[in-house]
Amino acid sequence: MTVLKCIAVDDEPLALRLVETFIEQTPFLQLTSSCDNAVEAMSVIREKQPDLVFLDINMPNLTGMELARLLQEQPGTTPKIVFTTAYNHYAIEGYRVNAVDYLLKPFSYEEFLRAANKVLELCEETSQLPTVIDDEFIFLKVEYQWIRVSLKDVLYIESLKDYVKVHLVPPQKDLLSLISLKALEEKLPSSKFMRIHRSYIASLDKISAISKNSIFIDKAEITVGEQYKETFKAIVDKWIK
Numbered sequence: 210m211t212v213l214k215c216i217a218v219d220d221e222p223l224a225l226r227l228v229e230t231f232i233e234q235t236p237f238l239q240l241t242s243s244c245d246n247a248v249e250a251m252s253v254i255r256e257k258q259p260d261l262v263f264l265d266i267n268m269p270n271l272t273g274m275e276l277a278r279l280l281q282e283q284p285g286t287t288p289k290i291v292f293t294t295a296y297n298h299y300a301i302e303g304y305r306v307n308a309v310d311y312l313l314k315p316f317s318y319e320e321f322l323r324a325a326n327k328v329l330e331l332c333e334e335t336s337q338l339p340t341v342i343d344d345e346f347i348f349l350k351v352e353y354q355w356i357r358v359s360l361k362d363v364l365y366i367e368s369l370k371d372y373v374k375v376h377l378v379p380p381q382k383d384l385l386s387l388i389s390l391k392a393l394e395e396k397l398p399s400s401k402f403m404r405i406h407r408s409y410i411a412s413l414d415k416i417s418a419i420s421k422n423s424i425f426i427d428k429a430e431i432t433v434g435e436q437y438k439e440t441f442k443a444i445v446d447k448w449i450k
Contacts (some may be wrong), residue, residue: 211333212327214258217243218250218273219265219293224314228263228293231321237329247271251279259288261328263312266294279306281407282436287330287391307370307389331371331387344398349375349386356384360401364426366393366410376429378415405441406434419445 215238219225225243232240241257244250248271254262266273273292280287292305295314309325309331324426348355364376368390375384385391394404405411409431411424418425423432433441 210282211290211329212237212239213260213332214239214241214257214265215261216241216250216253216259216288217263218245218247218265218268218276220245220268221265224265224293228321231318232263234318235322235325238325247273247276252275254280254288255283260288261291261325263291263293264411266292267296268294281307287389289331291324291328306401309371344401349384350388351384351386358384360398360412361414363402363412364415365412365429365431366390366402376427379427403437403441405437406432407436413444 215232217225217228217232217240219228222245225245228317229240230242238261241259242253244253247268250262250264251271264273264276269380277290278291287307289309291304291310291312292308293314293316294299309328312320312324345360347360349358350356358375358377362378362381364378367374367376369385371389372385372387373390373393375386377383390404390408390410394402394410396406401414402410402412405424411426411431415426416424417427418449422438423430425431
């Protein structure tokens with residue numbers, strides 16, 4: 210049975226204890242640590258490398274939402290996040306940082322278990338990462354089968370929350386796979402692919418034009434994210450010098 214390592218984060222002692230209790234009574238969850246603030250949680254997450262974080266949003270100094278954004282920017286695999294909060298207006302913002310679910314306080318064990326099961330299903334779907342063969346092909350899980358995709362046919366890859374959409378050279382149909390963009394990025398050859406935005410990986414040899422802040426592939430214009438501009442500029446400088 211798959212067991213998910215969990216961390217609970219909440220600045221309210223009663224709320225924290227409730228999440229701890231729910232984790233302890235769920236067979237496929239293992240509580241590895243509890244934190245009463247997001248600053249401590251950041252350090253613990255780096256050390257413990259949990260699969261799942263139950264994360265309160267409204268906390269002093271560093272909010273849960275700010276912590277989630279920081280985790281997305283860190284190298285390596287980001288833990289799945291389930292937000293816990295007393296305020297429902299954070300729901301949309303939560304999905305923007307790829308939270309798996311959103312529990313509105315006070316929540317029942319049934320609601321907690323439903324969110325935990327969603328994470329479990331997602332982790333089991335992504336437990337086998339795609340495999341690259343000789344920098345030429347990748348096996349990508351699409352629905353219930355593994356599809357062999359030639360890397361020379363990939364235009365760019367787009368993140369759609371828990372999925373990635375692999376855009377292929379027409380007339381081939383684009384593929385949708387239940388994995389994270391970061392996990393796929395780690396499997397792709399860096400000589401052929403580059404992360405240029407938090408939501409996009411580009412195939413370098415498919416770039417047809419470059420403007421000040423964007424690249425063009427096929428009919429798509431993709432903005433180069435601020436944190437990726439310096440690395441991308443180094444590649445461009447090699448091309449034009």
